[in-house]
Amino acid sequence: MSAELSGTEPNRTEPNGAELNGAQLDLALAELGEGSERWASTTLAARADLLARTGACVAAEAKRWVTAASRAKGLHKSSPLIGEEWLTGPYGVLTSLTALRRTLRAIDGGHSTLASRRFGRAPDGRVTVAVLPLNRYDGLLLHGFRAEAWLRPGVTAAQARDRAGLGQLTPTTNGGVGLVLGAGNISSIAPLDVLYELVAHNRVSILKLNPTFDGLLPVYRAAFAPLIEAGLLRIVTGGADVGGYLAHHPGISHVHITGSAATHDAIVFGGSRTDAPRFTKPISSELGGVSPIIVLPGRWSARDLRYQAEHVATMRLHNGGYNCIAGQVLVLSATWPQKAAFLEAVAVALAAAPTRRAWYPGSDGRMRAARTAYPAARLLPGGRLLVAVADSATPAASWSTDDILTTEYFAPVLGVVELQGSGQAYLDAAVETVNRDFLGTLGANILGLPSSIRRLGPGFEQAMARLRYGTIAINAWTGVGFLSAAAPWGAFPGHTMDNVQSGIGVVHNALLLDDVERTVVRGPFRPFPRSIAHGEWALLPKPPWFVSARSGALTARLLTEFAARPSARKLPRILAAAFRA
Known part of the structure; x- marks a missing residue:
């Protein structure tokens, strides 16, 4: 039986040569446990400031991030497809950090996160909430695109306003330590999952990278240094044995996985599918489909x-x-x-x-x-x-x-x-x-x-x-x-x-x-x-x-620079590049 299924102690080597064994993982989880207690006592304003510092580090690492992701995928530095790595890498994380920071400041000011949102109606009385454009810059840079979140039937607009905020409505609740099993296809997925665990659920994370993205380890550690230094995040590499050891570890209270249903079932059912799951911890997931x-x-x-x-x-x-x-x-x-x-x-x-x-x-x-x-x-x-x-x-x-x-x-x-x-x-x-x-x-x-x-x-x-x-x-x-x-x-x-x-x-x-x-x-x-x-x-x-x-790479890089430091002065160059597509 593999360690993925049995939870036996791993013994692997990271790309930088550091031995990664069970004792070191235990230590990382203990440090995260202390970090979760500090997060529970951190004010909303201080949380927003921490996300702002994290955004600055992500922006500083953006070029190195894209280079490492492109190398992992075999893209030449002159390929027009490099734009994909800007948009689905640092750009996606920067826009999320900005939006989450504004959410924290709104709640800290006593406002609903939906105070300025437009509500609508969908079939069968569903309430909808406009989520794109989120701000005036979205309205220009993505002009013609919009999105609404449809709430479950029966939920009223008043209930939506009251409930919006999730874990930040009770910020002193300690969500414990979670395991995030990172995706190996899009470089922003794992960081976005970590951020959502932290803000939506007050849960700190140990992130195990998919081996495809092991080469991004130093970039991630630099980009998310403020979270790591605060004891809210640890990033490790390794194979199925590391994932299995962590998933079954008593210090882990929750698992989030982005990947395949097969990997999910290997954790939940222990290798042979039975009528009832063997895994007793809560698990969330995004597993694709057709x-x-x-x-x-x-x-x-x-x-x-x-x-x-x-x-x-x-x-x-x-x-x-x-x-x-x-x-x-x-x-x-x-x-x-x-x-x-x-x-x-x-x-x-x-x-x-x-x-x-x-x-x-x-x-x-x-x-x-x-x-x-x-x-x-x-x-x-x-x-x-x-x-x-x-x-x-x-x-x-x-x-x-x-x-x-x-x-x-x-x-x-x-x-x-x-x-x-x-x-x-x-x-x-x-x-x-x-x-x-x-x-x-x-x-x-x-x-x-x-x-x-x-x-x-x-x-x-x-x-x-x-x-x-x-x-x-x-x-x-x-x-x-x-x-x-x-x-x-x-x-x-x-x-x-x-x-x-x-x-x-x-x-x-x-x-x-x-x-x-x-x-x-x-x-x-x-x-x-x-x-x-x-x-x-x-x-x-x-x-x-x-x-x-044709101009996708340039446009995506300029959009990322804009997301790092929005300014109306940057808009003409972005639009000029976009119109050369």
Whole structure:
């Protein structure tokens, strides 16, 4: 039995040569226990100041952070894809630190974190809270994008205001010491999880890095030095034995994992799945899934087809395809006259995207498995695979358990499913299909002409209410929700340890909302200036996170510098770079 499962003492060596053994881990946990007591006696104002100092250290390490993450992924320093590392690395952490700091100051001043937020209504009386734009700069730099958190049915606006703040409403409560098992694909995930544990739950953390990011250890330690020096964070490396030892350690009160359901189940069930979990500690998680891209039929121009094909390519190929919310299956109307033209545009966009090596462990094996399962799949330049799972002549029962629907490939594989119908009937069928047949509930994407959505009217919003996903992106990618500091991020509520699907709980959520059901992101069907022709007022050009954005690296770096020290004087240069995308 492995140490991951048995909790036996590890004995490993960190990249810097320091021996990492059980005694040293015990000492780290003891120091964190003392730190948790200090945090419980720290004022809200002092907490906000600590986050400000941490933000300054993150900003100082940003360039080194991006260099180390790029090296881990085999990106050349001149690659336009470097922009991904800026946005999903220091930028995401800096925006979260700023938002959390403002939340702490609001609560310290006796205000609800929602005092200046706009409330709305969603189907079945749900209360919604605007979470993007969070400030006036968001409104300009992400002009045309917005997001709302939908609260669970029955929660009132007054209750939302009273409950917002989570652990900071009772700051003297000691949340103990938690274990954060870090992700190995996006470099901001583990730090964001640590910050959320600290602020939302008053819980200090020992962070075990995924071995993929061991090379970032010195960067993380420098970037988060204020938290480490305060005894609120320890960062360690190691394999499954270290994770297992810590998870089962009596000094750990809670575990948070970002990764796969298999790793979650190894901890919870101890290697062999039983009827009841063996793990008795509370555990939260974000575990990915199979994300659909539902396309509404309509009369699209050639440029519409091309742009949205690049959008789909971004959803699939961002970070090389190694994202928990990478779009994995296109859902199309079998009777859409432009179906073939769109699929060809998607194939062209996938083939044209910048090439990169398969850097995430196990990718080659997963690609081989996909090619074995789908021998007729279309192999595209760059090693991308386009899979036609089913068409209108295929009975749904024969593909509802298909690999592409029930396996998160975590590789550049894109599937296609066709359904009968048009209009509301097609949308309802698509919602029913993805709810029933697709693995997980983390994120779903909807693409459609604004005129098509307007024609559906209330039926469209009702369909969104029936779509059981933690983040729904309409004419946007769910990655926008991930990068929005105040947007709650996690699976649709209701999963349990013995049926975990995409995970349990939420993170990010800088307004510290309680009773969240989902986040809904809305973007423009086309960027400026074409957005105006579609009746949308959106000034953002092609987003910098698109894999086809030529100036993505420069724009992302400038956005990170802006997040570190916002100034109106920096805006013209950012916008000029963005318009060169």
